[in-house]
Amino acid sequence: MQYRALFILFALCGIFLLACEDDDQPVCDDCEDELIDGEYNPTPYTLEFPNHLGQPILPADNPLTEEGILLGRMLFYDPILSADSTMSCISCHLQELAFTDGKAKSVGIQGIETPRSSMALINLVFVDSVFFWDGRSFTLEDQALLPIEAHDELNDSWENVENKLRRHNDYPQHFRAAFGIERKSEITSDLAVKAIAQFERTLISGNSKFDQVYLNEDRFTEEELFGEELFEVETAITLEHPGCTHCHSGVHFTNNAFENNGLDNPGSYEGFVDKGRGAVTGVLFDNGKFRVPTLRNIALTAPYMHDGRFATLDEVLEHYASGGHGAEFSNVNIRPFNLTEEEKQALIAYMNTFTDTTFLNNPAFKSPF
Numbered sequence: 001m002q003y004r005a006l007f008i009l010f011a012l013c014g015i016f017l018l019a020c021e022d023d024d025q026p027v028c029d030d031c032e033d034e035l036i037d038g039e040y041n042p043t044p045y046t047l048e049f050p051n052h053l054g055q056p057i058l059p060a061d062n063p064l065t066e067e068g069i070l071l072g073r074m075l076f077y078d079p080i081l082s083a084d085s086t087m088s089c090i091s092c093h094l095q096e097l098a099f100t101d102g103k104a105k106s107v108g109i110q111g112i113e114t115p116r117s118s119m120a121l122i123n124l125v126f127v128d129s130v131f132f133w134d135g136r137s138f139t140l141e142d143q144a145l146l147p148i149e150a151h152d153e154l155n156d157s158w159e160n161v162e163n164k165l166r167r168h169n170d171y172p173q174h175f176r177a178a179f180g181i182e183r184k185s186e187i188t189s190d191l192a193v194k195a196i197a198q199f200e201r202t203l204i205s206g207n208s209k210f211d212q213v214y215l216n217e218d219r220f221t222e223e224e225l226f227g228e229e230l231f232e233v234e235t236a237i238t239l240e241h242p243g244c245t246h247c248h249s250g251v252h253f254t255n256n257a258f259e260n261n262g263l264d265n266p267g268s269y270e271g272f273v274d275k276g277r278g279a280v281t282g283v284l285f286d287n288g289k290f291r292v293p294t295l296r297n298i299a300l301t302a303p304y305m306h307d308g309r310f311a312t313l314d315e316v317l318e319h320y321a322s323g324g325h326g327a328e329f330s331n332v333n334i335r336p337f338n339l340t341e342e343e344k345q346a347l348i349a350y351m352n353t354f355t356d357t358t359f360l361n362n363p364a365f366k367s368p369f
Contacts (some may be wrong), residue, residue: 001193007278008055015228017032019279019293021176021183021356022332025255026315027253033183033184033185034183034184035183035184036172036173036175036176036181036184037173037184038173038175038176039176040176040180041177041277042064042065042066042067042068042177042178042180043065043066043067043199044064044065044313045064045065045066045068045069045202045258047064047125047201047332049067049204050123050204050206050207050211050215051219051280052205052206052211052215052251053126053204053212053251053252054122054132054251054252055126055127056125056126056201057126057128058125058201059139059141060265061196061362062141062194062197062200064201064202065178065198065217067174067177067178067196068178068179068194068195069195069198069199069202070174070178070293071174071175071177071178071195071198072194072197072198072199072200073365073368074174074368074369075110075192075195075196075199076088076089076093076158076196076199076200077089077367077368077369078369079091079152080164080165080168081148081161082109082148082154082155082156083109083154083155083156083160084109084148085110087108087109087153087154088142088154088173088266089147089196091108092106092118093121095300095360095361095365095366096298096300096360096364098120098121098122098205098296098300098301098359098360099120099121099122099299099301100117100118100119100120100301101118101152102302102303103117103118103303103308104117104303104307104308104309105117105307105308106118106153107152107358108140108150108151108152108153108155109153109154110151110152110155111328112151112152113152114150114152114153115152115274115307116133116274116306116307116308117133117176117303117304117305117306117307117308119132119293120290120293120294120296120301121134121200121203121327122203122205122296122297122359123203123204123206123252123294123296124140124200124201124203125200125201125202125203125204125359126252127217127256128249129256131143132291132303133249133290133291133302133306134258134277134279134280134290134291135277135280135291136280140196140197140200140201141190141193141194141196141197142193143197144192144193144196144197144200145158145189148161148189151175152347155287157356158189161189161192162187162188162189162192162280165187165192166184166185167184170253171187172184172187173193175187175195178191178195179191179194179195194365198215202364202365203208203359204359204366205296205356205358205359206251206356206359207232207296207356207358207359208296208353208354208355208356209353209354209355210353210354211251211356213353214251218300220350220353221349223345223346223349223350224231224352224353225280226343226346226350227346227347227348227350227351228243228350230243230343230347230350231242231243231244231245231248231347231351232245232351240334240337240338241337241338241339241343242337243334244347246331246333247259247261247292247331247333248292252294252296253294253295253296253298253354254292254293254294254295256291256292257291257292258276258286258289258290258291258292259289259290259292259331260275260288260289260290260327260330260331260334261290261305261320261324261329261330261331261334262319262324262325262326262328262330262334263288263305263307263319263324263327263328264288264325264327265311265324265325265327266288266327267287269288269329270284270287271282272287272288274306274307275277275287275288276288276289276306277289277291283335288327288329290306291306295351295354296354296356297330297354297355297356297360298313298351298354298355298359299313299354299355300355304316313348313351314344314348316341317339317340317344317348318344320337321336321337321338322336323335323336
C-alpha cells in the first residue's frame, strides 16, 4: 500500500507539473499556429543577365534570395494551389514552350476555357509597366494572386490555399527560410506570391542566335539578313514593307504598350466582344487594345494573338499583309502591303533566330520535385 501511495503521489505531481508549463505556448488548432523550426538566414541572390538586355527592375520590398526563389519555384510547380490539386502554374506555362501552353485558350480545372491565350513568361524582370493582356495587374506579385481564385483557372480560395500550406510537412520551413516568419499562421497569400514573383524574375532569355549576332559572336545567313531588313522599320520602308519594329522594338521585341492590331472591325468602339485594355481603364478608345507581347522564342509560342486565332507565323504575316480588317481605330501602321513567299520565309527565318534553347532547357527553371 505504501508503494502504491507513493506511485499515486508521483503521478499527481507529474500531472501538476505538466499543467504548470509555460502558458505562452501556442494553442494548436489543426497545428496551423505552431512555431516553425529552422533557421532564418537568407542568402542574397545575384541575378545574372546579359548586359544588352538592360537593367532589371527589382522591388525593394521583395529582394531576391535563394530561399525565396526556391520556394517560388516549388509553388509554381505544385498543384496544391488548385482546388482539386490537379493543376499548377506550370499547367499553362510550360518551359519547353517558353512558358506558354500551346493552346489557343487555356483551360482550368473545371474544364472551362479562359477568354485568352496564355502569355509567355519571358524577361518579366525588365518590364516596368503592367501585366496580363489587358494590363490589369501593376506588379508580378499582384499578377500571381489572380489565377488561384479565377473560376476558369485554379478555382480555389487563398484562405484554403493558406490552410493547405500551413498544414504541409515542408512548406512552413521553406516560408520561414525565405521570409523569417515564426508561426505557421503567418503563411499568407502575400508571401506566397512574393516567392512566385521572385522565381518569375529569374526567367531570363538572352542567349538566342539573335543575341549572339548582336554581341558579334555569330552571323546571320543571307535569308536571315533579308528577314531582318524586312523586320526593321528603317530598312523595311525602302522595300515597300512597313516593318515590325513600330511595336516589336528593341532587344525585347516589344514596346510594352497596348495596341489595336486590326484583328476585328466591330463597327464601333462599343462593339468589341473582348474590350481588352478598355475593360480595365474604362476609356472608350482603349477598347480592342491588347498588350504587345515579346517575340522572344516566338517560334514556340503558337497559336498567336490574345485569343490564339492564328495557328502559324505564316497566318500572322498574312494578317498583317492584308492590313487587318480595316478598322479606323487600328494602329496607324496596320496597312496593306505586298508580301511575297520569299519575303515571308525570310521574316520567319529571322524570327526563328529569337529562339533561345538555353532558356528552354535551363535546369534552374525545371521542377524542383
